[in-house]
Amino acid sequence: MNDLRFYNTRTDKKEPFATREEGRVKLFTCGPSVYRRQHLGNYRTYLFEDVLHKYLEYLGFDVTRVINFTDIEDKAIEQAREEGLSVAELRRPVEEAFFKESKKLGISLPTEIPRASTSVDSSVELIQSLMDRGHAYRHHGDVFFDPLTYKGFGRLFGLDMSRWPKKKVRFRRDTYPGQRWNLGDFILWHKRRQEDGETWWDSRIGQGRPAWNIQDAAIIKKHLGFEIDIHTGGIDNLYRHHDYTLAIMEGASGKRFCPWWLHGGHLLVDGRKMSKSKGNVTYLDDLLEKGFQPRHIRFFLLYGRYRGQLDLRMPSLDERAGYLDRIRRLAGRLFTGRTNESGQTDRDPAAELRAAFQERMNDNLDFAGAFDAVAGHLNRSAGSGRAGRLSSKSRDLLYRALTEADRIFGVLGCAEPSEAR
Numbered sequence: 001m002n003d004l005r006f007y008n009t010r011t012d013k014k015e016p017f018a019t020r021e022e023g024r025v026k027l028f029t030c031g032p033s034v035y036r037r038q039h040l041g042n043y044r045t046y047l048f049e050d051v052l053h054k055y056l057e058y059l060g061f062d063v064t065r066v067i068n069f070t071d072i073e074d075k076a077i078e079q080a081r082e083e084g085l086s087v088a089e090l091r092r093p094v095e096e097a098f099f100k101e102s103k104k105l106g107i108s109l110p111t112e113i114p115r116a117s118t119s120v121d122s123s124v125e126l127i128q129s130l131m132d133r134g135h136a137y138r139h140h141g142d143v144f145f146d147p148l149t150y151k152g153f154g155r156l157f158g159l160d161m162s163r164w165p166k167k168k169v170r171f172r173r174d175t176y177p178g179q180r181w182n183l184g185d186f187i188l189w190h191k192r193r194q195e196d197g198e199t200w201w202d203s204r205i206g207q208g209r210p211a212w213n214i215q216d217a218a219i220i221k222k223h224l225g226f227e228i229d230i231h232t233g234g235i236d237n238l239y240r241h242h243d244y245t246l247a248i249m250e251g252a253s254g255k256r257f258c259p260w261w262l263h264g265g266h267l268l269v270d271g272r273k274m275s276k277s278k279g280n281v282t283y284l285d286d287l288l289e290k291g292f293q294p295r296h297i298r299f300f301l302l303y304g305r306y307r308g309q310l311d312l313r314m315p316s317l318d319e320r321a322g323y324l325d326r327i328r329r330l331a332g333r334l335f336t337g338r339t340n341e342s343g344q345t346d347r348d349p350a351a352e353l354r355a356a357f358q359e360r361m362n363d364n365l366d367f368a369g370a371f372d373a374v375a376g377h378l379n380r381s382a383g384s385g386r387a388g389r390l391s392s393k394s395r396d397l398l399y400r401a402l403t404e405a406d407r408i409f410g411v412l413g414c415a416e417p418s419e420a421r
Contacts, residue, residue, distance in 0.1 A: 003362045004059065007307060009156055009238070009261040014364055017260070019229050024062045026224045027053060028258075030216070030233035031067040031113065032098055034091040035076035040282045040301065040312065041267035041274050043105060045234045047298060048264045048306040048365070050107045052232065054408045055361055068219045069095065069115040073212040074174040077199050087117075087199055101284050104294040106410035114219050116210065122218035123210035124203045127188050129252040131205075141191030141206060144170055145213070150247045156261060157181075157238045174212035179239050186244060187211040213241075217248040226253040230260040235307075238263060267301070268311045282312060290314075295411045296321035302367045302409075324411055327375045331412055334382045335399050349390070350397035353377040357405045367409075374405055 004017040019025055029049040032038050038046075049067075056063050070076075071091045080090040102109055116123075127143055130136035135149045147153040147164075154161060159181060169184030176182060192200040192207040200209050210218060220228060226249060233242065242261065249257040266273065269280040287297050300320045304310055353374055360369035381390060381398055390398075403414040 003358070005362060005364055006260060006262055007364050008259075009263050010259065012158075019061070020227060020259075023060065025056055025064070025230060026228040027056070027063055027065040027230045028216070028220050028224060028228055028232070029053070029065060029067045030237060031069055032094075033070040033073060033075065034094040034098070035071075035073070035079045035087075037094055037283065038098055038101065039274060040284065040287070040297075041234075043101070043107075043284065044267045044301045044306075044310065045232075045264045046102065046107055047105065047301050048262075049232050050410075051302060051306075051365055051367060051408055052230075052262065054108065055365060058404065058408060064224065065110055066219065066223045067110060067113055068216060069113055070212065070215060071115045072117045072199055072209055073215070077196055081195070081197065086197075104284065105298045106294070114223060116212075116215035116219065119215065119218045119222050120201050120203070120210055122222040123189075123214045124201075124205055126214060126218055126221060126248060126252050127205055127210075130188070130248065133251060133254075135247075135251040136188055139170065141208070142172060142187055143189035143205065144185040145188050145244070145248065145251075146185050147247060150251050153247050154181075154243050156243045156246060159243065176240065179236065182240055186213050186240070188214045188248075213244045214248060216241075217245050217252075220245075220249065221252075226255050226257065228258050230262060231258045232262045233264070235263045235265055264306045265308045265310065268309055270313055271311055287317070292317065292321060295413070296324060299324045299371075299409075299411045303371065304368050306365060306367070327371075327378065328412055330375075330378050330382060331402065331414075334378060335395065348397075349377060349381045349394060350401040353381075353398060354401045354404070357401075361408070370405070371409060374402065374409075378402070 005014050006017050007014045029052075030045070032042060032046075053063055053065055069091070072087060076087055076090060080087045083090065099109070127136060130145060131138075131143065136143050136145050153159070164183055169182075170187070171182040171184050172187050172190075174187070188211050189205060190196070190208050190211055192209075196209065200207055231242065231245070246257055249255075268274070269282055272278055272280060274281050284294075284297065288294070296317070300312075300317050301310065303320055356373035356377060357370050360366040360373050363369070381395075399414070402412070406412040406414045
């Protein structure tokens with residue numbers, strides 16, 4: 001476990017991973033906003049989080065993970081109003097599609113996924129605590145957080161606080177377009193308004209609803225407490241989101257919230273950022289209709305450094321799919337052919353495969369490096385088998401090591417050796 005290193009956004013460098021409690025990890029992974037269907041860029045983030053979770057368990061950590069559904073932000077209420085639906089009616093097919101597509105891509109999810117709408121009590125408690133501690137205040141029925149009351153605000157992003165305006169500025173909407181900072185106070189609680197329809201609660205801080213900025217913090221506090229080990233999400237969350245969560249949690253509790261922050265890079269399409277205005281938003285079904293298998297798509301989205309940008313181009317996807325299929329065929333031949341029961345080799349192919357896999361994965365989840373290393377070992381083992389130096393026992397041990405690795409890869413479709421033969 002001590003060899004595991006992550007690139008920590010908080011410190012802007014790669015560091016040896018350590019937990020608060022020996023052998024245990026509290027992990028929060030940003031989930032979907034369920035007013036709209038998830039595209040492949042969203043799934044790239046969920047896949048990196050899936051690999052993180054599974055690899056931590058592979059190493060023997062006891063992982064408690066929470067992922068959330070954001071279901072009562074401004075955009076969800078506006079979308080529901082435009083379509084003549086309730087927020088619950090709007091989100092239901094989106095959530096169903098998320099579960100279905102996650103299963104296709106081999107993404108494992110916690111048994112229960114809390115929603116912002118089921119964590120309002122926790123939001124109210126947090127907001128009351130922030131007001132009591134002088135970080136938040138009421139303004140015409142709404143409640144705002146004043147970042148100037150929290151020392152170190154913006155440190156995840158590296159925000160230059162010298163640019164902060166002297167005049168009081170308030171931002172009342174949940175989210176704003178573009179990758180820029182709102183230099184001012186951000187909203188925590190929306191007072192009840194007619195345009196919100198039935199999306200409001202009666203609470204001790206008034207009638208209304210929690211703002212998007214408080215919702216992740218409320219869910220984390222309710223299900224993991226004020227202190228966790230790892231917080232993840234897409235790189236875009238460094239703008240006007242994760243620094244808000246950090247300030248809220250530490251401002252309300254006075255405790256160190258989270259030492260490890262991991263962020264995944266953007267998915268481009270033909271070199272351009274994915275957006276409705278460009279008409280290049282790409283969904284899982286778009287690639288399935290082109291004949292790609294879910295394993296091809298999972299492999300393409302994971303094959304590379306999760307922090308970097310990834311460009312979705314059909315020739316690249318074809319190339320990666322072909323590479324994966326070649327390794328699958330190689331594994332099939334290796335584990336279904338005959339072995340020499342008297343075969344012997346000085347090498348232990350299973351131990352070598354496992355060591356190479358872990359060496360690369362320990363380096364900030366280097367999925368591509370780990371897969372290439374495993375593929376190289378399979379090629380060498382196939383050569384040993386043809387030369388009569390791979391015994392049945394060695395092959396079974398090798399298969400077991402490959403199966404363990406493929407619980408993280410999720411693309412080789414390993415079967416039990418007895419079934420394969």
